[in-house]
Amino acid sequence: MATQTPELFGSPHPSISVILPVLNEEAHLEDAVHSILSQDYQGKIEVILAVGPSHDRTLEIAQSISRRDTRVVLVDNPNGRTAAGLNLALNKSQSPVVVRVDGHAQIPNDYLRLIVEILNKTGAVNVGGVMAAVGTTPFERAVAGAMRSPLGVGASRFHTGGEAGVVDTVYLGAFRREALVAIGGFDERFTRAQDWELNFRLREKGGIVYFDPRLHVTYRPRSTVRALAKQYFEYGRWRRVVSRRHSGTINYRYLAPPFALVGFSLSVIAGFFLPILFIPAWIYLLFVLAASVRIASSIREYFLLLAVIPTMHFAWGAGFISSPKTLVPSSE
Template sequence: MQELIGSPHPSISVILPVLNEQSHLESSVRSILSQDYQGPIEVILAIGPSKDRTLEIAKRIASADSRVVIVENPTGKTAMGLNLALRQSLNPVVVRVDAHAEIPQNYLSLIVEVLNKTGAVNVGGVMAAVGKTIFEKTVAGAMRSAFGVGASRFHTGGEAGPVDTVYLGAFRREALIAIGGFDERFTRAQDWELNFRLRENGGVIYFDPRLHVTYRPRSTVRALAKQYFEYGRWRRVVSRRHKGTINYRYLAPPVALVGFLASAILGLLLSPILFFPAAIYTLFVLGAAVKISSSIREFFLLLLVLPTMHFAWGAGFISSPKTLVPSSE
């Protein structure tokens, strides 16, 4: 089994792509610096051209703790920021954390344990969505349910074991370097695409449910719709570039969108019996809202949130242009 380089507590580089994160950056970095891990750590913030006080906050954090390093990310794009931070790092373990996420105190210790135990090149856990406002809490419930996002273990939990992809990720640095890091042409779906190349290169991607990362959901319907539209759009790009990476779970949202619209239109134009598929989807949403909600307010909000997530993802998948990432072949 491949052991990590160095001592039982190898040095860790935690890398964060940061853009317009004045509300969450400080708490995110604090959760990293307060780890119970016994080995050396550094935190590399790849700061994009933010329109808020993000850079000011980052500089204050860095001046107060020498473990925090700032690198400039002129484009603000996630993949470039990750690569810039990766090039700045030298440690054998590279842990990605987002600036609006928070990790538990034993996260880094667990990561080293799992990397050593499994020999995996990338490990990750549960994207534990937690909201503050009633809308965010409703979105969080949908994101942690198979009714909202399908049965991905990093959303809904499950048994530890090899998977296709994980949330964020903690990597053996040499594995990242061997495949050239993140593909900077991808605005979204960098994780899916990167993990495909890691697996193609013989690596194992491993999920462990003990690795919980607190994720803050979008706070408005518009922001949620934009997020899921981009998810669908870029997941289609991955499926074009890497054949065989699509499955029925990813096809469900576009099929639901087309089926619902066709049913509604044909039901109006031809016969009420053609409303049946749309009615089935509506009943599914109602049942899912009952299952997920913990209050009357959440129930009614889920009637908006669930179709927004499903249909925005489906619309992005269907409308994704081939020109987003031209073929290199």
């Protein structure tokens, strides 16, 4: 990997556009934007909020932030979809570095400075770090524990951490604007998995996607079983779409949840006719018991994890299995 010079962007401190698609983010938007505006970065920063048709005070809060600080610009995102909002914000941006942040995430104050340093050093077109899930309620803390453990989500570095290096995909992402524009931005047909799909196209064009654990982003997990199940069902559903459209993007980690769901279900059904066939189901339940012990930091979290871990696995698997081929029409 060739080392680039500090003047790769024509300046040691290039301007940065931080883009956020926001929808129903009343609870977290103020903190998310504050974490961006409080950066120790010496270059120019602009924050572009693509505001969708929210059912709470998101628009009012966004307008208030923009009035108080001219660095914050609003664009209207009529359909509220994430990919559409990202493209609208990208088109509005002027900076050579474009950083994606979500409306419920918070970045540390050295985040933007580290991004420029890593982009320069690695020559990558996209860099990202750890999706550091942090909960406030007991249920959210249980979900956060599962999301940060390979026993809950597999060995993806952006969930569990690890050494810096080249990867297939990263959380959120910080991009060279020219690379994003060259591939046409985000595919707006994707309701979920836009990052997976985008990073495939960046790599297909010869770009490097790079993970660095110093880029630590605070993520707020879902607060109910229903919301968690819906989230992971959509993850599985749209990950299947990516695997159909781009061969070679699937691996054992993505196949584990659907195999677990099918194996467990067949074992339970068959076990009523031949009890020995209950064994695969019992093996999975023992895995959940052991994983919950390993992840939990309290008795209460332990019992919550007994529901959280299967919800994540089985919802993802169900989404993957049931994903229709017509979900994203062919672009040809």
